[in-house]
Amino acid sequence: xxxxxxxxxxxxxxxxxxxxxxAAVVGGPAVSAAGxxxxxxxxxxxxxxxxxxxxRADYVLxxxxxxxxxxxxxxxxxxxxxxxxxxxxxSVMPYASSLFAVEEAFDNMFGRARDNQAAYxxxxxxADRYLYEPESPMYDETLYxxxxxxxxxxxxxxxxxxSRYSYQHDEAMKNRPGxxxxxxxxxxxxxxxxxxxxxxxxxxxxxxxxxxxxECDHCIDVIKSLDRSSSVRSRIxxxxxxxxxxxxxxxxxxxxxxxxxxxxxWTSVYTPGNPVEEEELYAxxxxxxxxxxxxxxxxxxxxxxxxxxxxxxxx
Numbered sequence: 001x002x003x004x005x006x007x008x009x010x011x012x013x014x015x016x017x018x019x020x021x022x023a024a025v026v027g028g029p030a031v032s033a034a035g036x037x038x039x040x041x042x043x044x045x046x047x048x049x050x051x052x053x054x055x056r057a058d059y060v061l062x063x064x065x066x067x068x069x070x071x072x073x074x075x076x077x078x079x080x081x082x083x084x085x086x087x088x089x090x091s092v093m094p095y096a097s098s099l100f101a102v103e104e105a106f107d108n109m110f111g112r113a114r115d116n117q118a119a120y121x122x123x124x125x126x127a128d129r130y131l132y133e134p135e136s137p138m139y140d141e142t143l144y145x146x147x148x149x150x151x152x153x154x155x156x157x158x159x160x161x162x163s164r165y166s167y168q169h170d171e172a173m174k175n176r177p178g179x180x181x182x183x184x185x186x187x188x189x190x191x192x193x194x195x196x197x198x199x200x201x202x203x204x205x206x207x208x209x210x211x212x213x214x215e216c217d218h219c220i221d222v223i224k225s226l227d228r229s230s231s232v233r234s235r236i237x238x239x240x241x242x243x244x245x246x247x248x249x250x251x252x253x254x255x256x257x258x259x260x261x262x263x264x265x266w267t268s269v270y271t272p273g274n275p276v277e278e279e280e281l282y283a284x285x286x287x288x289x290x291x292x293x294x295x296x297x298x299x300x301x302x303x304x305x306x307x308x309x310x311x312x313x314x315x
Contacts, residue, residue, distance in 0.1 A: 041085050042067040057095035061105035064089050065112055076118035086126040093143050103146040110150050121161075124151060132168065134286040134303060141172050141302070148172070171283040181209075181297045182281040186246070186269040189258055200267055201297045202242035205235070208309070210245045211276065212288040214258050219288040222306050227263040231313040236265050241313070244269060248276040248284065 044063035050056050069075070075082060089109070096102050113120040124147070130136050131144035148169045155162060175181055183198045201207045212219035223245070226232050235241035245262045247254070247270040255270065262268035276282050282289070290309055292301040301309070
């Protein structure tokens, strides 16, 4: 299975969200949002009657592309400008009043872009890159699902591309926050005792499930960071958090190496036959992949970053 780790440092330094975009949401003078180079896409002028940030964000999203000249076939060739403009657009989404407003904005954008197929595909690529790639600073699978819902309903792309995005949609819908986590068999690395994820869940608090590969250096770094965290340690000691480290590929030849990787106080398990991937129970798109479950095994956080997890646990 190919897992892509994309480095975004250069992208972040180049693609900054202009103050003008955020000013349009919170209230400010009418200005333009610069793209790459001299060209600018004029931002919509938000009516003074809209005072709440959420309703202003909804308006900006719905009218963001009003000034776009979709008939200009050179637009798709200006990739850097299009990329920055999409980032500006996506940066408003967290302020929207609802996911319905976000989906409407995507529907409007892709509906207009139908006049320029190259631009349509380019914008969808940017949505994939920024909202669906786990290493993106704007990663938000829920927002990306809004884009996919529009694209799959629109059926404008050729069948091969549609099948790719349909597969992404199916993957993104697995183990969503608020849904019961998919169960699978486990074997304790030390004792050899057989169990299941449901049986391993902490009935008195939360369970952090860490899907990892013992040959993944980044996995080892994250495990060490979690072990060093005073918030994680104190919650484990109090019984309010249980950490289950899952070597999901489950190669028994690696078990001796695995035994020394997992900290004391954690539950170290493996899954013979790798049902996690072979039965497509979970979408493992980066390593490690972290899930936070409630006491009844409901997903609280899916594929959460280490930084966000530690912030949440320290509150």
